[in-house]
Each structure stands twice: as structure tokens, then as C-alpha cells.
Amino acid sequence: MKLPIYMDNHSTTPCDPRVVDAMLPYFTEKFGNAASRNHSFGWEGEEGVDLARKQIAKLIHADSKEIVFTSGATESDNLALKGVVEMYREKGNHIITSATEHRAVIDPAKSLEKKGVSVTYLSVDKMGRVNPDDVRSAITDQTILISVMLANNEIGTINPIAEIGKIAKEKGVLFHCDATQGVGKIPVDVQALCVDLMSFSAHKIYGPKGVGALYVRRKAPRVRLVPMIDGGGHERGMRSGTLPVPLIVGFGKACELCEQEMEAETIRLKTLRDRLQEGITSVLEEVYLNGHPIERLPGNLNLSFAYVEGEALLMGVKEIALSSGSACTSATLEPSYVLRALGVGSDLAHSSIRFGLGRFTTAEEVEYTIDRMIKAVNHLREMSPLYEMAKEGVDLKSVQWAAH
Amino acid sequence: MAYSEKVIDHYNNPRNMGSFKKEDKDVGTGIVGAPECGDVMKLQIKVENDTIVDAKFKTFGCGSAIASSSLATEWLKGKTVDEANSIKNTDIVQELNLPPVKIHCSVLAEDAIKAALNDYKKKVEPESQEAATSAAVTNG
Numbered sequence: 200m201k202l203p204i205y206m207d208n209h210s211t212t213p214c215d216p217r218v219v220d221a222m223l224p225y226f227t228e229k230f231g232n233a234a235s236r237n238h239s240f241g242w243e244g245e246e247g248v249d250l251a252r253k254q255i256a257k258l259i260h261a262d263s264k265e266i267v268f269t270s271g272a273t274e275s276d277n278l279a280l281k282g283v284v285e286m287y288r289e290k291g292n293h294i295i296t297s298a299t300e301h302r303a304v305i306d307p308a309k310s311l312e313k314k315g316v317s318v319t320y321l322s323v324d325k326m327g328r329v330n331p332d333d334v335r336s337a338i339t340d341q342t343i344l345i346s347v348m349l350a351n352n353e354i355g356t357i358n359p360i361a362e363i364g365k366i367a368k369e370k371g372v373l374f375h376c377d378a379t380q381g382v383g384k385i386p387v388d389v390q391a392l393c394v395d396l397m398s399f400s401a402h403k404i405y406g407p408k409g410v411g412a413l414y415v416r417r418k419a420p421r422v423r424l425v426p427m428i429d430g431g432g433h434e435r436g437m438r439s440g441t442l443p444v445p446l447i448v449g450f451g452k453a454c455e456l457c458e459q460e461m462e463a464e465t466i467r468l469k470t471l472r473d474r475l476q477e478g479i480t481s482v483l484e485e486v487y488l489n490g491h492p493i494e495r496l497p498g499n500l501n502l503s504f505a506y507v508e509g510e511a512l513l514m515g516v517k518e519i520a521l522s523s524g525s526a527c528t529s530a531t532l533e534p535s536y537v538l539r540a541l542g543v544g545s546d547l548a549h550s551s552i553r554f555g556l557g558r559f560t561t562a563e564e565v566e567y568t569i570d571r572m573i574k575a576v577n578h579l580r581e582m583s584p585l586y587e588m589a590k591e592g593v594d595l596k597s598v599q600w601a602a603h
Numbered sequence: 604m605a606y607s608e609k610v611i612d613h614y615n616n617p618r619n620m621g622s623f624k625k626e627d628k629d630v631g632t633g634i635v636g637a638p639e640c641g642d643v644m645k646l647q648i649k650v651e652n653d654t655i656v657d658a659k660f661k662t663f664g665c666g667s668a669i670a671s672s673s674l675a676t677e678w679l680k681g682k683t684v685d686e687a688n689s690i691k692n693t694d695i696v697q698e699l700n701l702p703p704v705k706i707h708c709s710v711l712a713e714d715a716i717k718a719a720l721n722d723y724k725k726k727v728e729p730e731s732q733e734a735a736t737s738a739a740v741t742n743g
Contacts, residue, residue: 508641510665514606514614525641525665534641546638582620582669584645584661585638600637 204564207520208403208498208557209352209380214449215405215558221452222407225445233442234433244444251451258454259378259397260388261414267434268447271411272379273303274427275398276346278413278438279375280307282424283344283396284316287373291341297321297329297358298540300348303398304377308346317341326491327356327541335366345374349381349397353524353537353553354490355499357385364393373422379403379411383457384496385465389414395422401446405558406453410446413437464558468497471565472556476500478569483576489524489538489551498556503538503547506586507579512552515575519568524551546585546595606666607700613670618677621659623647631723635714642668642708646715648679648687650723655679655687660715667705671695671712679716684723690716 205213225247233248235241252263269275284294296308298320308318319337321329329347338345345367350357360376367374375396378387382397383404389397400411415437416422430439457464480486485505501524504512509525524535525548534548543551554568580586585595606614622645623630629650636643642664649657658676662669674695679687695701695709 506663508664508668511614511669514611514666544639545641549638549641582617582661583663584634584643585663587622587645587661595638600639600643601635 200561200563200567203518203520204568205520206554206556206560206564206568207522208555208560209355209496209553210522210555211402211408212405212557213559214407215453215456217456218406218449218452222445222449225448229444231444233444234431244442247444247448248442251447251454254451254455254458255412258387258458259382259399259414260390262417264435265389265414265417267413267415267437268442269411269413269438270409271402272301272377272398272400273411274438275400275411275413276301276303276375276377277307278424278427279396279398280304280311280344280346281427282437283373283375283422284311285425286423287343291339291343293317293319293339293341294344294346295319295321295334295337295342296346297323297348299323299327299351299353299356299537300346301352301377301379303379304346304348321347323356323540325542326494327351327354327489327537328491328494329358329363331359331362331366334363335370338366338370338372342370342372345372347374347376349376349378349387350385350496350499351490351537352380353535354501354541355380355496356491357381357494357496360392360394367395368393373420380496383454383461384498386461389416395420401450401453404453404457407446407449410443410450412450460558465497468556468560471560471562472498472500472554474562475554475556475565475569476502478566479572482569482573486576487547489541489543498560500554500556501551502554503543503551504576505547505550506583506589507576508549509551511579512550512572512575515578516568516571519571522553522555524553525549609674609699610666610670610701613673613699614666617660617669617673619657619659619673619680620661622661623649623657623659628726629723631719631721631726633715633718633720633722635718636664636711638663641665642711644668644672644711644715646672646675646679646712646719648719648723650684653683653685655682655684664708664711665705667699667701667708668711670699671701671708672715674698675712675716684720687716688720 229243231240231244233244256263376394382399395416397414402408487503489501509523538548631648645661658679660672662672692709692713
């Protein structure tokens with residue numbers, strides 16, 4: 200086993216070597232501009248893009264014409280929210296989203312608010328799910344867009360997207376889904392989910408960084424957008440700019456591999472993830488699962504280790520790449536807003552660790568991680584005044600702490 | 604975030620980690636911070652003839668918070684109560700090479716020192732009824 204261990208696959212993933220192999224010719228021999236219609240170099244590029252578009256569309260059960268390439272999911276989210284609002288502004292002035300969305304949705308929503316758009320941020324239940332009934336009751340005659348994520352990037356909770364999609368369809372409101380964490384990991388069918396727009400990206404699914412897609416429905420309804428980038432009219436005029444052919448080819452290959460291997464990979468990842476959870480919680484007391492126990496991504500495990508601060512814990516297992524919801528790991532010094540939205544106390548939010556298992560995670564790495572986590576938590580609890588007080592029977596909630 | 608070697612050393616080999624009996628007359632205890640804010644420090648001093656002969660800490664917090672309190676216990680030992688009062692958070696920042704976002708850890712350590720000293724002073728001069736600093740939380 201090699202150190203360090205990478206267990207932060209919600210953040211990004213390594214390129215699969217098979218993806219790199221598919222991409223390589225497009226950097227050198229097949230370097231043509233896919234928009235060059237008059238020579239073989241251009242045709243080669245276009246062929247690569249066409250195949251990729253088909254591979255990507257197949258993974259989400261869309262038509263290849265409905266795939267708009269972008270620089271990544273953040274751009275896709277921005278294009279979906281801002282592009283729809285600008286196009287349909289005369290129809291209404293209200294959008295609905297949820298409190299646990301990624302910043303790539305929350306921030307464009309905030310930016311639209313500053314421009315006078317009214318935004319409803321739906322709360323989630325204790326396990327991080329949006330209640331479809333809340334979506335229904337939030338819809339007004341002014342609502343032009345609903346945006347709810349498929350799976351959360353911190354806690355891995357999967358939302359009831361099909362139910363929300365049905366409500367959106369029934370009410371005639373466009374529905375965008377940020378599926379960045381879900382596509383390639385769980386089955387996604389844009390028809391069954393009734394989504395009209397969907398964002399996702401390559402680097403979360405063992406493809407290259409720098410390319411993503413926005414699915415834009417062409418029929419029933421035909422969704423229109425005001426582009427954010429003008430110049431050349433690429434991608435049905437929705438996103439201009441020369442296509443990054445090697446990245447797109449890699450994105451396509453990555454989607455194809457995910458589709459072929461999803462069933463087996465899901466079982467493998469769930470087994471490893473469950474072993475990780477069981478290995479830790481069977482030894483350590485007061486470890487709490489954040490998110491949904493069942494409706495969660497196969498590679499996700501988010502745990503709070505009471506009486507231990509997350510960043511200190513990461514420092515104790517620094518040869519394992521993990522992520523924490525602790526304030527100390529963020530620039531804002533606020534603990535994770537996602538965990539706070541679940542009703543997780545600030546203390547436990549500070550104590551949270553996200554494990555992101557992926558295609559290259561091995562059973563040996565999981566066993567090593569279990570062992571190291573137990574040792575690090577015990578080391579820090581030994582050092583923790585909170586643990587000591589709790590052991591003495593002090594109710595920490597009754598203590599009047601001086602906030603600072 | 605990259606930690607300085609000194610922070611890593613204190614984290615891996617915390618100095619004087621542990622607890623004294625809070626009730627002992629020669630012990631001063633300071634507990635500062637709040638779990639909601641992500642850091643709580645408990646700093647204790649043992650005093651003989653106005654000199655701090657021993658010090659202990661326990662900290663819930665990030666590596667910098669742990670290192671700040673660990674370092675504080677090292678510095679407290681051998682100092683008189685008055686000398687200890689002059690330890691500044693900026694000294695801790697300098698010694699541990701803390702980045703700007705971690706300065707609050709050193710502030711907390713200074714607060715913990717002051718709280719422990721106040722607690723001790725209250726014990727030896729009960730009539731003076733010196734008000735505890737707002738940061739001293741000992742009602743647990």
C-alpha cells in the first residue's frame with residue numbers, strides 16, 4: 200500500500216488511465232478545431248466530440264443534442280440559474296432552491312437576489328433531504344425555476360428528485376438539478392427524474408478537470424437560455440468558445456466507463472464504505488453519522504467525532520486525504536452550512552470528517568484508515584477537556600460557555 | 604494549510620497534557636472558549652510560594668490551539684504569578700509562527716492563562732472577591 204492515501208473523492212478524482220489514453224491523440228495528431236468544417240483536422244475533432252456527446256447523453260438517458268459543454272459544473276450551474284432567469288424574467292420573478300446546495304448554486308442565487316429576484320431557500324430534514332411537499336407549497340405564480348441538487352457533496356444524501364420533478368412538471372415550472380456528485384455514481388435518467396436542466400462535470404467521475412456539461416431539454420418543454428458567454432454561437436448558441444476537444448473526449452470516455460462499471464462498482468464501494476463505518480463505530484463511542492443512512496452516495500461517509508475538533512483530527516491522520524466540516528478548514532471560520540442546515544450542532548459540525556471513497560480505494564486502505572482514525576480520535580479525546588467533562592458526568596449543554 | 608514544525612511537534616508531543624484536581628487550594632484553573640466556536644482550552648497551574656511549579660492543559664481545538672496551550676504550559680512553569688500575567692498572545696504567535704487565521708488560538712491561550720491566574724488568586728485571597736474574567740467558565 201502506498202502513502203498518502205486519497206480518500207477525498209467528492210472533491211475530485213484522478214483521471215482513469217483509460218480516459219487519459221482516449222484523450223492523448225487529441226492533444227497531438229487530432230488537434231483540429233471541432234468547428235473547422237472544411238478540412239479533415241476539423242472533422243477528426245468533430246468526430247471525437249460527437250462520440251463523447253453520445254457517451255455522455257447515454258449515461259443520463261438524454262439526446263446528444265441536449266448536451267451543452269461548459270468549463271465545469273460551476274459554470275453549468277451559473278448558466279442554468281442566470282440563463283433561465285434572464286430568459287424567462289417577464290414570466291416571473293421567483294426561484295426556489297435548497298439550503299444545502301453547493302456554493303455554485305447558492306452564490307448565483309444570491310447574485311440574482313441582488314438583482315431583485317426573489318429566492319426561496321428550502322430547509323431540509325435531519326438527514327438532509329428536501330421535502331417535495333415543501334417544494335409544492337413554495338411554488339407561486341411567479342416561480343420560473345426550481346433548482347435542487349441530486350446528491351449532496353458533503354453528506355452524500357440523495358434527494359427525491361423524481362418526486363420534485365413531477366411537481367415541477369405538473370406546475371409548469373422549469374427544474375434544474377445540480378447532479379455533479381450523482382452522475383456516474385448512481386443511475387440518472389433525465390426522463391424519469393423529469394429534470395429540464397442538469398449540471399455535472401468530468402473531474403468527479405475520473406475524467407479531466409476543466410470540462411463539464413449542462414443538459415438542456417429540447418422537447419416538452421423546449422428550454423431556452425440567455426447565454427453567459429457570447430462569441431461564435433457554439434453549443435446551440437448557449438455557450439460560445441472553441442470546444443476543448445481532448446477534455447470532451449476524456450469526459451465521454453469517463454461516462455462510458457461509469458456506465459459499464461456502475462453496478463459492480465456500487466456494490467464494491469458500499470461494502471468498503473460500510474466496513475469503514477462499522478470498523479470505526481464498533482470501537483469508538485459517540486461517533487455520529489451525518490446524512491441519510493440509506494439514501495446516500497455509495498462512496499460517502501460523513502461522521503462527527505464528539506469532543507474532537509475536525510481540523511486537529513485531519514492533522515493526526517495527515518497521510519490520509521480527507522475533508523472536514525470544521526470552521527478551521529474553511530476560509531470563513533464558520534462550520535459547514537450543510538451540517539448546520541441538518542440541525543447538527545455547531546460543536547458536532549466542528550467535529551465532522553468526510554470520507555470520500557472512490558474507484559481506486561482498496562480494502563487495505565480502508566483498514567489502515569480505520570486503525571489510524573481510532574488512534575487519532577483517542578489521542579485527541581485524551582487531550583480534550585470536553586471529553587473529560589463528559590466523562591465526569593457534566594452536561595456540556597448546561598455549561599455557560601463564553602463565546603469568543 | 605501547512606503547519607509550522609513547532610506546531611506539529613506540540614501536536615504530536617503535547618507538553619504537560621493532563622489535569623490537576625480543580626478543588627486543590629494550590630491549583631488555578633482557567634477554562635475558556637466554547638464548543639460551538641470549535642475551541643475550548645483548559646489551563647491549570649500549581650503554585651508554591653507564588654511560583655508556578657507545574658502546569659497542565661487540555662484542549663479541544665485545531666492543531667494551533669493545541670500547540671498554543673501546550674506552549675503556554677511550558678512557559679508558565681517556573682514563573683511567578685506576576686511574571687505569568689505578562690505572557691502575551693503575540694509571543695505565542697511568534698514562537699509558533701501562526702498564520703493570521705490562527706491568531707485567535709493564541710488569544711485564547713492568553714485568556715486561559717489569565718483565567719487560571721485569576722482563579723488561583725481568588726482562592727488565596729477569597730476576601731478580595733476579584734471578579735472572574737468573563738472568559739473564565741468554571742461552573743461546569
